[in-house]
Amino acid sequence: MIAELGHFSLCLAFALAFAQTVLPLWGAARGHSRLVAAAAPLAVGQLLATAAAFAALLAVFAVNDTSVINVVQNSHSAKPMLYKLAGAWGNHEGSMLLWVLILALCGGAVAGFGRDLPGLLRARVLAVLGMVALGFLGFVLATSNPFGRVWPPAADGQGLNPVLQDPGLAFHPPLLYLGYVGYAVTFAFAVAALMEGRVDAAWGRWVRPWALAAWSFLTLGIALGSWWAYYELGWGGWWFWDPVENASLLPWLAGSALLHSAIVVEKREALKVWSVLLALLAFGFSLLGTFLVRSGVLNSVHAFANDPERGVFILGLLIFYVGGSFLLFAIRAPAMAPTGMFAPLSREGGLVLNNLLLCAMAAVVLTGTLWPMFADLLFQQKISVGPPFFNSALLPLAAPLIAAMAAGPMLAWKRARLWPVLQRLWWAALAAFGAFALTLAYAGWRIGPALGFAAALWLIGGALADIVERIALFRRPAAAWSRARGLPRAAWGAAVAHAGLGVSILGMAGMGLATDRLAAVSPGQSLQHAGYEWRLDRVEDVIGPNWTARRATVTVLRNNAVVTVLTPERRFFPVGRMNTTEAAIRTSIGGDLYAVLGEEQNGQAVLRVHDNPLAPWIWLGGAIMALGGALSLSDRRVRVAAPAPRAAAGVKV
Template sequence: MIAELGHFALALALALALAQTVVPLWGAARHDARLMAAAGPLAFGHLLACAAGFAALLVAFAVNDTSVVNVVQNSHSAKPMLYKLAGAWGNHEGSMVLWVLILALCGGAVAGFGRDLPTTLKARVLGVLGLVAVGFMAFILATSNPFGRVWPPAPDGQGLNPVLQDPGLAFHPPLLYLGYVGFAVTFAFAVAALLEGRVDAAWGRWVRPWALAAWSFLTLGIALGSWWAYYELGWGGYWFWDPVENASLLPWLAGTALLHSAVVVEKREALKVWTVLLALLAFGFSLLGTFLVRSGVLNSVHAFANDPERGVFILALLLFYIGGAFALFAWRGPAMAPTGMFAPLSREGGLVLNNLLLCSAAAVVLAGTLWPMFADLLFGQKISVGPPFFNTAILPLTVPLVLAMAAGPLLPWKRAKLWPVLQRLWWAALGAAAALLLCLAFAGWRVGPALGFGAALWLILGAAADIADRIALFRHPRFLHLGAAWSRAKGLPRAAWGAAMAHAGLGVTLLGVAGMGLATDNLSALRPGQSVTLGGYEWRLDKVEDAIGPNWSARRATVTVSRNGATVTVLHPERRFFPVGRTTTTEAAIETGLSGDLYAVMGEEQDGATVLRLHHNLLAPWIWLGAVLMALGGAISLTDRRIRVAAPATKRATAMAAKA
């Protein structure tokens, strides 16, 4: 009965999404206030129906209802409850229900928090979100029904893929989808602006918080996925330029450019056409990622489905939404001429450079990801584009981007001079140069990591220089006047603190990346009592024994790591066997510290010896610490009332005060 209720809720959600599309858009075209006013209630109704459908799916997994095909294929009675629930979205059908639920949440958020939006714009935004929901609800009901029945019920389920039975991956998809689908809101604002033929400073202010929220969630989602791959897959790395990894990076790059471009629209009413284009691209890349994961064109541990028919359906949706939006852009975009003018050397110019470099990086990633598929399709050639290509192609774009990131916030609007900015960054440049030279001197003249350390210090100290300049820390006649600086710091907008934290967070991530460039590893076959030396530590295999888990059995090694005769830690890497599905996985054992990770992976056993792959990963945790700081910077910026409150509300309040 629960499954039928869930299926009915999804059908009702489709009907409400269709009404949410037609009624407000027709009302906006006819300037009918009553029809436009219906957009909010319809969006809330659509949200409730999607939530009911998703709740029914969670119940089916929680009680292990083996009369539901989706539960049989992706769950098992012996699984812990967390992974039973995670199994609801750890598959293609369930993940699509989560996708449309988050889309409905976005529509409900626009309806609830967009009270200051002009009625016509709000109606069009909600109508476009409804149109997106219609396509994906139809896709679920036509090709991906999560509530399909099987009779007679199976004795038990087949279990979730063991590599997905992990807390990190349980929360990775929801965060990633909040980022992906969050850009649907900026897409809807862009299409609504094209329909109205008007983009102004108020539009830029309305778009910014949605872009910032989506970007923050996507940052966390990518970081969590990277962290999961690092400790769960047992290969010791954090990013492999896997096509599905790249599919998540593309909207992040476009979204980062959109964030900075929207600032120029809000402050100077320039780059309007470009910002609308970025809003379309960010969501277009999100849909492209959805297509790649579910079409079967890629073989990846991240892929949900291998069904060309579903892939064709999603490709049709991609062409309809993005192709239609770009056709509308080609028609209406030229009419939205920019009004703000600025010199090349200015904060606006710095943000333009930021956009060009980010979009160039996105173009490189897109070409490297899609070209192997096109080569196979057009020429029948099997080629591989891997880390060497991406690392070589991205580096020339990253260097000027990092240099501009520290200098850009210090540039004044409209027109600037370079020398005053460089004077305020001299100590950041000194710190970066010192980090680079020290790394070259003590790390064997390895240029890549040295550049990474220099760039990291440049960004971190540049963010500190931005805050110091805003609070005039070093401009007082007494050079350092803490009392006056503290007073200014307390009044500094939260958006300024958030932006500086996000820039510094990227610097912290670069510290981790540079440290990983100095990582060392060792592959050895050891018998109990034998040891190897790696990274200044002695790694001794003490024993190998059996272990039993809730739905798996394992062989567990005990590895003692010592330094100068003193025990540092004891690691327990495992090889787990899951009887349901007859799958073997590796569980890395990691001792994490601020200086880096001690990382051990257990391999095969043969003739009394056990294969161990050992890593000493310098500063590895800083990669994900930096990502958390970036997302936290976005969250702090969102608490700034100047970002959350629409410009027209302020103007109305000012006008009312003037009348009084």
Template structure:
């Protein structure tokens, strides 16, 4: 009964989304206030219907209702409750319900908190969100119904993929979807602006909070997925340029460019056409990632489905939404002439450089991700594009981007002179040079890590220099504290985000100095790595809720003192007939001791030992970046829509 109610709620959401996609847009075109006002209640109604459907989905997984096909395929009565609930979105069908729920939440937020928007603009935004929801609800109802019944119901389910039975991956998809779907809102604002034929400072201020929230959630989602791959897959790395990893990086790069470009629109009413294009592109890349994960064209541990029919459906949605949006852009963009004029050397010019470099990186990643597929399709050639290509191609773009990130916030708007900026950054350059030289000397002429530590020091010191300059710490030290208290939270958030990237780069540079060793030890045997003694004490059996495991006990000592006792495991899931690796990690926040248990042969256990300097800083920096986004979002000047004069100007519901 609950499953049928969930299915009915999806059908109801589809009907409401259809009405939401027609009535507000029709009202905005005709200037009919009543039709425009229908968008908000329809969006809230669709939100309630999606909440009901998702609640029904959670319920059938929580009670292990094996008459539902999705439960049979992705759950089991012996699983802990967290993984039963995570199983509801840890599969293709459930993940799509989560997608439309978050889309409905965004539409509900625009309806509830967008009362300060001009009525025509709000109606168009809600109408476009309704159109997007129609496509995905049709996809669910036609090809991916999560409430399909099976008969007779089996005694129990098959269980969730053991690799996905982890707290990190339980929360990874929701965070990613909050980022992906957040860009659906900026996409809706862009299409609404194209329909209306106007982009101004007020539009930039309305778009920026949504871009900022989507970017922060996507940052957390990518970081959590990277952390999961680091400790769960047992390979000792944090990023392998996997095609599905790249699929999440692409909208992040475009979204970062959009976030900075929207600032120029808000402050200077420049880059309007470019910002609209980025808003379209960020969501297009989000949809592309959805297609790659679900079409079966890529094989990855991250992929949800392997169904070409579903892939074709999503490809059609991609063509309709993105093709239609870009056609509208080609038609209306020439009429949106920029009004802001600025010199190449200015804050605006720095942000333009930022945008060009980020988009160039996205182009490199997109090409490297898709070209193997096209080469196979067009030339029947199997090629592989891996880390060497991406690392080599990204580095020449990353270096000027990092250099500009520290200098850009210190440049004045409209026009600037370079020398005063360099005078305020001399000590940052000195620190960066010292870090580079020290690492180059200590690491034995390894240029990659040395450049990384130099870039990290430059970014962190540059973020500090921005705050120091804003509060006039050295020019007027007596008033610095009061100026710091009055500094907008957006300024603190931006500095924290830039510094957070520096922290992450330091962690990546440290991983370039990692050392590892593969040994086979009998109980009582030991080996050394990175100044530590690693002694295998024993290997025994343990039993978990739905798995059994071989667990090693390894004592790590340094200078005769015990540092830690580690317990790596190899878990066997009998139901799935699958073995997973559970790495043991001891962190000091400056480095990780990382240990993986392999096969046992002749009374000896194979151990793979890693010493990863600075590894925790990768995810610590990502957390700082997302926190910086949250702090900026808490600034009322970012969240409040636009000045009264702007609202009055845009309130008329004149047709585009």
């Protein structure tokens, strides 16, 4: 019954999305104010219907209703409740439902928070969002119904993949989708602006909070996914340049570019056409990611397994939305007059450089991800594009980006002078050079990590120098506190986000110096690694809620003092008959001690122990970046849209 109600709600949402698409556009074209005004209530209605469908899905997973195929395939009565619920979106159908739910949430948010928007613009934005929802609700209903029944009901479910039974992965998809789908809103704003044929500073001001919110969520989602890979896959790596990871990186790169170009639109009314294009691109990449992950065209470690029918459907949606919006862009953009001249060396110029490099990086990631497929199709050549390619192809683009990043926020608008900026940055440069030299001196001839430490200190130092200058800490220390309080949150946000990237790079550079050791040891024996003594005390059987495991107890000592006790496990999940390795990690400010238990033979257990300096800083940096985004978002100037010229732009009927 609950499943049928869920299915019904989904159909209702589809019908409401149809109305949300057609009525406001019709009203806007023909000047019917009541149809235009219907957009917001319809968006809220669609949100309620989709939320009801999602609640129904959670309910059938919570009670483990084994007459629903999706539950049978992805759940089991013995799973802890958190993973029963997370299992609802840990599969293709459920995750698509989550996708449309978040899209509906965005629509509801535009309807709710967008009261200051001109009526026609809001109606058009909601209509475009309705159009996107229509396509994906149609996709769910036609090819991926999560509420399908099976008769007779199975005795119990087949279980969820054990590596997914983890808090990190329970929250990774929702955060990632908040990011992906958040770009649907900036996309809708861009399409609405193209329909109206007008982009102005107010448009930049409305788009920026959405771009910021989507970017912050996407950053958190990516960081969480990377952290999960690090501790769950038990290999110690944190980024694999896997197609699915790349699929999330593409909208992040385009979205970061959009975030910055929207500033120029808002402040200087320049780069308008370009920002519209970026908004289309960011969402296009989100759709491309959805397509790549679910169609099975790519060879990836963690894609949804797939089915050509679905692939074709999503490809159709991708072509419709991306192709349609680009066509509209091609028709309308040339008519938008370019405005706002600036010298090449200026804040605007810096932001153009940022956009250029970020987009070039996106182009490289895109090419690297898709080229194996094209090479196969066009030249019948099977090639692999792996981490060594991405690392060497992206470095020449990332290096100038980071170099310019510290100086960018200090440049003046319109026309800047470089020398005063460099004067403010000399100590950041000194710190960076010092880090470079020290790394080479102490870690041997390791150029990669040395460059990484230099880049990290340069960015963090640059962000500090920016804040110090803005609050005049050294010139007028007495007034610094009040100036700091008066500084716009957006300035704090920018500095924090830039420093956050520096913190992440610090962690990456540290990981470049990571070492590990593999050894077979008997209980009571120790192995020496990275200045620690790792003593295997015992290996024993343990029983968890839905698994059994071999657990090793490893005491880590330094100078005969106990540092920590690690308990790596090899878990066996009887449902699904799978093994997982649970790495044991001791995290501290200075880095991670990481231990993995391998096979056991002749009374000896294989242990692999890692010393990962500064590893947690990678994800901490991600969280700091997202915090920077949130700080900017809390800026009054960003949050409160410009006083809308209601009389002029409002509905005139």
